Amino acid sequence: xxxxxxxxxxxxxxxxxxxxxxxIGIAVAGIAVLVFAPLLAVFAxxxxxxxxxxxxxLANRDAQSAIKLTLIIAAISVPLNAAFGIAAAWFITKFDFxxxxxxxxxxxxxxxxxxxxxxxxxxxxxxxxxxxxxxxVASGYPIVFALPGIVLATMFVTFPFVARELIPVMIEQGxxxxxxxxxxxASGWRTFRTVTLPNxxxxxxxxxxxCNARAMGEFGAVAVVSGxxxxxxxxxxxxxxxxxxxxxxxxxxxxxxxxxxxxLVTLLLKTALELRHADxxxxxxxx
Amino acid sequence: MHIEIDxxxxxxxxxxxxxxxSLSLPSGALVxxxxxxxxxxxxxxxxxxxxxxxxxxxxxxxxxxxxGLSVQERRAGFVFQSYALFRHMTxxxxxxxxxxxxxxxxRPTKAEIARRVTKLLDLIQLPDIGAxxxxxxxxxxxxxxxxxxxxxxEPRMMLLDEPFGALDAKVRKELxxxxxxxxxxxxLTSVFVTHDQEEAMELADLVVVMSMGRIxxxxxxxxxxxxxxxxxxxxxxxx
Numbered sequence: 001x002x003x004x005x006x007x008x009x010x011x012x013x014x015x016x017x018x019x020x021x022x023x024i025g026i027a028v029a030g031i032a033v034l035v036f037a038p039l040l041a042v043f044a045x046x047x048x049x050x051x052x053x054x055x056x057x058l059a060n061r062d063a064q065s066a067i068k069l070t071l072i073i074a075a076i077s078v079p080l081n082a083a084f085g086i087a088a089a090w091f092i093t094k095f096d097f098x099x100x101x102x103x104x105x106x107x108x109x110x111x112x113x114x115x116x117x118x119x120x121x122x123x124x125x126x127x128x129x130x131x132x133x134x135x136x137v138a139s140g141y142p143i144v145f146a147l148p149g150i151v152l153a154t155m156f157v158t159f160p161f162v163a164r165e166l167i168p169v170m171i172e173q174g175x176x177x178x179x180x181x182x183x184x185x186a187s188g189w190r191t192f193r194t195v196t197l198p199n200x201x202x203x204x205x206x207x208x209x210x211c212n213a214r215a216m217g218e219f220g221a222v223a224v225v226s227g228x229x230x231x232x233x234x235x236x237x238x239x240x241x242x243x244x245x246x247x248x249x250x251x252x253x254x255x256x257x258x259x260x261x262x263x264l265v266t267l268l269l270k271t272a273l274e275l276r277h278a279d280x281x282x283x284x285x286x287x
Numbered sequence: 288m289h290i291e292i293d294x295x296x297x298x299x300x301x302x303x304x305x306x307x308x309s310l311s312l313p314s315g316a317l318v319x320x321x322x323x324x325x326x327x328x329x330x331x332x333x334x335x336x337x338x339x340x341x342x343x344x345x346x347x348x349x350x351x352x353x354x355g356l357s358v359q360e361r362r363a364g365f366v367f368q369s370y371a372l373f374r375h376m377t378x379x380x381x382x383x384x385x386x387x388x389x390x391x392x393x394r395p396t397k398a399e400i401a402r403r404v405t406k407l408l409d410l411i412q413l414p415d416i417g418a419x420x421x422x423x424x425x426x427x428x429x430x431x432x433x434x435x436x437x438x439x440x441e442p443r444m445m446l447l448d449e450p451f452g453a454l455d456a457k458v459r460k461e462l463x464x465x466x467x468x469x470x471x472x473x474x475l476t477s478v479f480v481t482h483d484q485e486e487a488m489e490l491a492d493l494v495v496v497m498s499m500g501r502i503x504x505x506x507x508x509x510x511x512x513x514x515x516x517x518x519x520x521x522x523x524x525x526x
Contacts, residue, residue, distance in 0.1 A: 176367050176368075176371035177371045177373055177374070179358075179367070180367055180373070181384065182338075182359060183338070183358055183361075185359045185385050185388045185389060186359070186384070186385075187359070194373075198375045199375060
């Protein structure tokens, strides 16, 4: 049996080194070409006339207004969507009722409807020619071509993110822990605060980050409802497009680079949180 | 506490989980609800705990109608099938949960809560695990922590859903005696659900055999063994 020692066994799921390196190579090349290179190009383009020019273009009044508007929109629509998402996911996973599948489909609707169509719906609903819109404009609260319309459009487009992240997690966790809290005398609200919310916090964080990234980056729906009024209703993505169309490439790419950085910051934030709570994550996920 | 179940039925949509059943559980007894899956035993337990409400009938605790009491008002120490420990809390916080959830006026002080949790950890013979998370415990340890957590609220009764279901055979036998001891120490009326006839017969003072949402027989283990009331009971306990 001495030659048995020299035999090398490979586990059923292990691949040959060649296959492994080819797979890794394809993945790395794909990420480099499709994700990393374009990102680098944006930054390179922004800095073609130096850091000074890039910063100067960002200090422009219209650029400042666009940045402020985009941050305001995210600050309004993300918390609201987080609240709606939690409510929807909680309702769907903790209760049995007729039409549940239909409701889940409805939540996904914004993913399948083109953002431009969504924007047009809002214009139809709240535009000056509509009943509601006419009344609102007359009362001094215009929706379309103003902040409320942009927020509505953004919320419509980003609605599924939080709920979509939460539903599978909450289904997997079941209702037992909540029931246990109730039998121990906790009120419904206390149960939600001390048991439900901590159990979904990572999924919630992820959903909120995705929602935020999309809220800041949304173009199509916002383009329709905003009217693209420079310095008033033009968000960062819209201003970028306008600048680009006017061949102001340094200004366009500087703003684009800033938008990219905002997205990267949220991703870094998530990674930092995960690292900091790594042991806790491991402890709570192994069960 | 004496528990009286009076003509309780439960309907889920068009299917009857429980046909009207009546049952009287003497104070301080350790009662087994025994039956195959789908026999309605867990439904009955959840109705006692206030997690389900009956379609008809009444539940009486010490002669008082408790049917309308909310799950919180029942004050039942409920042990769930896979224990449902709060995975993001330490064992200490799990056991202290019910005390911390009390309204401020009746909530014990921090020191008092700590003292009680320590005492419960001693009772379940795991004094040193307070700082651990549920995922760092063995199945048997989790079961005992779930017991301690349920006992912490000073319950009026203990309700246990397949308390040994998630354990392997060896640990299961060891923990049977543990449950019996805790029952005898606390003197609480305890109801546990099981599909294992050996477990029911060995552990319980009173065994309720159920099938298809009906009670087939109620009796002491030796009586059920000696005189099975129906063909179903005879088949089931000889399995």
